[in-house]
Amino acid sequence: MLILTCPCCGVTAEETEFHGGGEAHLTREGPGSDDAALEGYLFHRENPRGVHFERWRHVYGCGKWFHAARDTATLEWFGFYPAQTSEPPEALLEQIRQKRPGWRWRDFA
Amino acid sequence: MSDPVSALAGKVSEGPVRIEDLAPRAMITVRGKLSDTAITEALASVSGLAMPGQRGIAAEGEKRLAWMGPDEALLILPRAGLDAALSGLTEKLGSAHALVADMSDARALFRLTGEDAALRDTIAKVAPVDMMRFPTGEIRRTRLAQIAGAFWMPQEGTVELVCFRSVAQYAFDLLSQAAVGPRVF
Numbered sequence: 365m366l367i368l369t370c371p372c373c374g375v376t377a378e379e380t381e382f383h384g385g386g387e388a389h390l391t392r393e394g395p396g397s398d399d400a401a402l403e404g405y406l407f408h409r410e411n412p413r414g415v416h417f418e419r420w421r422h423v424y425g426c427g428k429w430f431h432a433a434r435d436t437a438t439l440e441w442f443g444f445y446p447a448q449t450s451e452p453p454e455a456l457l458e459q460i461r462q463k464r465p466g467w468r469w470r471d472f473a
Numbered sequence: 474m475s476d477p478v479s480a481l482a483g484k485v486s487e488g489p490v491r492i493e494d495l496a497p498r499a500m501i502t503v504r505g506k507l508s509d510t511a512i513t514e515a516l517a518s519v520s521g522l523a524m525p526g527q528r529g530i531a532a533e534g535e536k537r538l539a540w541m542g543p544d545e546a547l548l549i550l551p552r553a554g555l556d557a558a559l560s561g562l563t564e565k566l567g568s569a570h571a572l573v574a575d576m577s578d579a580r581a582l583f584r585l586t587g588e589d590a591a592l593r594d595t596i597a598k599v600a601p602v603d604m605m606r607f608p609t610g611e612i613r614r615t616r617l618a619q620i621a622g623a624f625w626m627p628q629e630g631t632v633e634l635v636c637f638r639s640v641a642q643y644a645f646d647l648l649s650q651a652a653v654g655p656r657v658f
Contacts, residue, residue, distance in 0.1 A: 372543050373614075374527055378601045381616050424616040426542035 368420060371444045372428035385419030388431050389450060389470075413437050415460055415467045417452060433460065477552060480581040480641030486649035490587035490595050494645065498535060499555035500580055500635075501548040503562065505571030507540065515565035519558050520548055530612040530625045537633075539612045539625070552577065581641035585632040585648065591656070592632055596624065598651040618647050 366379040375381075386409070393405040410416065416436045421429045431449070433442040433456060442463065443456045452472065460467060467473065481494040505512045513524040522531040522538040524546070530539040537549035550558055555577060562573045585592055593604040600615045600622075607613065607626065614623040620643060622636035636644045 375613070377615065381601055424621050425614045426545070428542060 373426040388417040490652035
C-alpha cells in the first residue's frame, strides 16, 4: 500500500484515492520528430530498481495531476511536486542524493 | 416547471447512525483560480460567508462555501436562492477568468447524525480517511467504496455528504449497511 500526499490539496491518503500516470518528464515527440524519437516516446520507459519519477493524479480528490519521486524497491516516497515543471526541483534531487548516493535516473543524478 | 425533488425523495435509514436524504438545495460550482481575489470576493459577497482556506468549508444555516481544489469552490444555498446566486455570481465575477455552473440537479446530499464515535466509524468503513483525526470545518473529497464523494462535519455528531445523483441509491445503501455491524473503533 502506497501512501501519497497531494501537493495541490495537501491531503495524505492511500493509493486507491489516486491514479498512477506513468513515467514523469517525458518529451512529447510529434510531427517533425524522427522515427527513433517517436518510438522512444511511445514505447521506451524506465523500469528502475530504485529511484523513479512518476506522474500521479488525485482522481477521487481535487482531481489535480502532480509529480512524485519514490524508490521502487523500498516504496519510500522522496517527495511530491507540482505538475507544472519539466524537471524535479533541485532541493528534492539533493535530498535523494543524500539518501541514495550514486543514484541515476535518465539524465538526472 | 416541475418542482425539484431529491434523488431518493427524502429516504431515511434509522439506526445507530441516522442517514437522511436531504431536500434539494442549490449547488453551484465555481471554477477559477482561488488565489484571484476577484473570485473569492464574488463568492464571499454572494454567499455572505468568508472564503475558507485549503480544504476548508464555511457553514451558516443551510449555506455552505467549500474549498474543493486550488481552482474550484462549491457553494450550497437554499434552493430558492439558486437563480439570484447564479446571476449575482456572474455579475460580480465580471471579467474574471472563471466559470459558474449550476450543479443542483447533479448531486445528492445526505446528512448523517448519531453518536460521534459511531458516525466516524461508519465513514471510516467506506472511505480511506483517518476518521479518528478528522476535524470539523474541513471538507474531504474522497472515495466512498466504489464511488466518488465528499463529506464534512458541520459539528461533532453530524456529517454531511455529497455524491453524484446517479449513485445516490448506492451511497445510501452503503452508508446504512456500514452504520450497523461490527465497530472498527
